Amino acid sequence: MITVHLEPYDPAWGQRFSKLAARLREALGERALRIDHIGSTSVPGIAAKPIVDVQVAVTGLDPFVPLRDAVESCGYRYHADNDDVRKRYFTLDADGARVSNLHCRRWGEFSAQAALLLRDYLRAEPEARGRYEATKRELAGRTWPTIDHYADAKGDTIWALLREADEWAQPLGWHPGPSDA
Secondary structure (H helix, E strand, O other), rough: EEEEOEOOOOHHHHHHHHHHHHHHHHHHHHHHEEEEEEEEHOOOOOOOOOEEEEEEEEEEOOHHHHHHHHHOOOOOOEOOOOOOOOEEEEEEEEEEEEEEEEEEEOOOOOHHHHHEEEHHHHHHHHHHHHHHHHHHHHHOEEEEEOHHHHHHHHHHHHHHHHHHHHHHHHOOOOOOOOOOO
């Protein structure tokens, strides 16, 4: 059983992303259409696990070996057991602790755009950000068999926020801005 530790927002998370992204950009070159900071550490003001989520968007996941080699050259470890076949999942540990998750997705996949939409919505809407943080804090107060169980428990809240984000995006004509790296 595990417990989830949330920390207050830390501007160092953005700096950590920038360093990771620079290494990834160098290793992946033009193969990476986008490299973006996603997840709670990308939203100023929200408490989070201190693990930086990176999304790398590519035109295609195949051939995979060169993509895998490039990401692994940055210290990430590939997880072949990921259930979502629309993405490739990697993690980066330092000093025995997870410091980054990397989600490699085909650009145009719903999940690739949803991650950016949710991030931008939470950045723009303090009330939504507060509700999401309250859910995370309530769930972090429990024990879980695995971190995936905690992540799954946030699902209903995330889907509700995505519906709100879609409504928020329509009158704005929201679209993903430029890549973060």
